[in-house]
């Protein structure tokens with residue numbers, strides 16, 4: 459059984475059919491890319507799977523169990539985390555505090571229990587801090603633990619978002635354009651980081667416009683166009699698909 463099964467997923471916003479009858483499977487342990495022109499429905503697909511939007515029709519299963527209608531927090535508990543196309547970093551907090559927000563999202567359900575035993579709460583805070591610091595090291599931000607987010611470069615903040623998502627201890631992480639707006643050097647760093655995340659055993663789903671990065675990282679690729687599935691397969695299969703060449707690669711190559 460695939461880790462994630464998406465069946466006939468659709469959402470309409472008024473007359474806009476942003477995602478239409480899209481089906482695909484994602485096996486555990488792979489890097490899966492979703493590509494397509496601007497407005498193709500990539501972010502909307504992420505929003506549907508991560509519980510931000512409710513689909514008009516269709517089903518989403520994680521480990522064979524429907525996760526339809528679950529909130530982003532409930533999905534976080536089941537090991538689904540994400541980053542955002544537009545940075546969602548708290549600018550007046552330190553880098554470390556931003557990462558700890560991710561850990562708190564995972565643990566809030568236990569907060570009440572923990573609060574009854576407050577000495578353990580302090581211990582837990584200490585453990586979360588150490589864990590967050592470790593993740594900042596992992597994403598290459600080790601020297602910036604106490605930097606205020608608004609003093610950090612855009613490239614650093616993109617990596618900080620990945621650290622925050624990892625603090626939720628996900629099995630499945632959705633990265634919406636992790637390299638958007640980055641220079642070539644920063645893009646190579648993010649490419650290596652995504653590889654590192656995948657090698658740590660986390661299944662990665664990636665939206666990215668940088669074709670070199672997509673082809674380099676992905677085991678399988680889903681191509682969307684006007685909300686519909688245009689093609690799905692390995693990089694080589696997708697690259698040779700005439701519909702894909704016409705609709706997408708042809709205009710970008």
Ligand SMILES: Nc1ncnc2c1ncn2[C@@H]1O[C@H](COP(=O)(O)OP(=O)(O)OP(=O)(O)O)[C@@H](O)[C@H]1O
Pocket residue numbers: 471474475476494495496497498499500501502503543
């Ligand atoms: N909340 C919403 N209300 C109305 N329309 C929406 C909403 N969210 C997305 N759309 C529309 O759905 C379509 C798909 O948008 P989406 O953001 O998913 O595209 P995308 O593939 O992520 O594009 P990009 O590459 O530019 O990020 C667009 O026509 C968009 O305007």
Ligand SMILES: [Mg+2]
Pocket residue numbers: 500501502543
């Ligand atoms: Mg998008």
